[in-house]
Amino acid sequence: MENEKINIIIVDDHPIVIEGLRMMLKSQPFFNVAGSFTTGGETLDFIRSQTVDIILLDITLPDGNGTELCREIKKISPNTSLCSVTAQKGVLLCSLYKTEQVVIFLKILLLMSL
Template identity: 75%
Template sequence: MENKKINIAIVDDHPIVIEGLKIMLNSQPFFHVSESFTSGSEIVSFIRSNEVDIILLDIALPDANGTELCREIKKISPETSVIMFSNRSERSIIMQSIQNGASGYLLKNTSINELVVCIKGALSGNIVFCNETKQIISKPSSNDLPIPRLTKREKQILQMVAQGKTSAVIAEELFLSPLTVDTHRKNLLQKFQAKNSTELINLAVHMHLMEE
């Protein structure tokens, strides 16, 4: 078992990417790139009658979307580990890939050392990410969060917080008690899942809630 080479297939529509990966991976003692393909239909046909340990799969292919193709590959060959290998760094695409059965998501600027570690990790049953991908998924973007429903008063206070006004000033201008203003501010932080006022305003801006 120790001497068994890990059988890898590459799916990418850029031949230069394929050649580079082949050279790097075949230089590793236990890796062997058995096949490479430039389209989704080719890899689907191949795995119907051939076993592959790992597939490095690009997102953008001429005849398929990589995230959907991943789901199809896993249906045909559940034992094959699929690692997405792409330039696309949107959090939604990364998460969709994992939902569709991918064992990991690496960006194409990943180092060979990181790639090797991730391939071994995927074969051990882990979900693997390169360092940059880990950073992307660790902080949800405003697009991933539902837009909170705000009351008229909350919108008003949000605007005033964005102007840098303190609770005391807001309370005075709106004829409210400072305690009431603080309660509204706490509710806003909770609704936006924000840690502080700066994060609250940044999220509100990204969600276009600060526009008149």
Template identity: 70%
Template sequence: MQLEKINIVIVDDHPIVIEGLKMMLKNHSFFNILETFTSGSEILNFVKSNEVDIILLDITLPDANGIELCREIKKISSNTSVIMFSNRSERSIIMQSIQNGASGYLLKNTSIDELIECVKGALSGNIVFCNETKLIISKPSQNELTIPRLTKREKEILQLVAQGKTSAVIAEELFLSPLTVDTHRKNLLQKFNAKNSTELVTIASQNHMIEI
């Protein structure tokens, strides 16, 4: 029985990656590479007028963040399965991609057999990962294991610290004394086991506790 063609689009800012994927996939007759792009704006325009089954999408693009781009693609074409294809191996990035509608996450050292298996799985409605990604998401980072509980006031101050505001400015905005703000900041550093405000903001951002 003739297998129905799987229409694939590749989005990556490195032409050598695109060519490598095309060479690997051309040996499998059920793949039809519709188009390849090196920027985010191009793929958004393409999915508006073309039926795409699978998009292999890099995260780092010259004009867009692939994770945000994934969400925009799904708004335009909910039936298109987007599989992130990246060198980024941070657990927080993997999970954020899935939250934004990705059907899977593959690292660029994924074998062709894994890639094909994951594409088929995504088309069946599954969330797919290469073996290395499965290991990453099965082991939460130390920061994720120790997410502290914050009071409403601590959350407010944490968000303002993330915006780079000083204790004096925060105190003025929240109608508090600078001493009270400093006390809250010290408590936040202790709760997050952070050495300074930069590390505090980094940990909080990784755990999606603040908006940057």
């Protein structure tokens, strides 16, 4: 993973959130923002044909429940890590899949916020 970029997609129904995360992540050399989507359906279509390391996922989407979407994502792409974010409760939840990438991602986010 030393020279590889971490492929990330952003899933949120608020375009301003997507754009803010995209700008923040693009400023880091280890991340590749492979796409952004506003619905669960678009996300599932994308991961069926593309390899994604981490999905930043709003747990409240217009076309479905975030928990159910997580289950569907893991069926299609079991090696993908999920970081679920909701502004409603101000929490960041990360699955324990591919722990190394999630830990690196969280460390970078913490450093970027200083």
